[in-house]
Amino acid sequence: MLRPEAVSVTDAGQANTLKATVEQISYQGSIANLHGRLTDGSTLVASVPPDTLRGLSPGAAANLAIRANAMRWFDGSQ
Numbered sequence: 001m002l003r004p005e006a007v008s009v010t011d012a013g014q015a016n017t018l019k020a021t022v023e024q025i026s027y028q029g030s031i032a033n034l035h036g037r038l039t040d041g042s043t044l045v046a047s048v049p050p051d052t053l054r055g056l057s058p059g060a061a062a063n064l065a066i067r068a069n070a071m072r073w074f075d076g077s078q
Helices: none
Strands: 007-010 017-028 031-038 043-048 061-066
Touching: 007 043, 017 043, 031 061
Parallel strands: none
Antiparallel strands: 007 061, 017 031, 017 061, 031 043
8 A cells, every 4th residue: 555645756766666657747836646547557646746747747757756654565465
């Protein structure tokens, strides 16, 4: 499980970074939700301050960083 607020938009080359294509951005006041599609076809949402999007728009490439302490792994037996 990964919560959207644990994902941020960052520069390439940082730890725990995934490449994504921006599919949609929805602005909700002080938060923007960036919906991205990863190279394996899965999707990921980042809830970030709007000013961190630096002009990103649908179709653009984005680097999404995940806070390592925010990741939770489940083995499927629960």
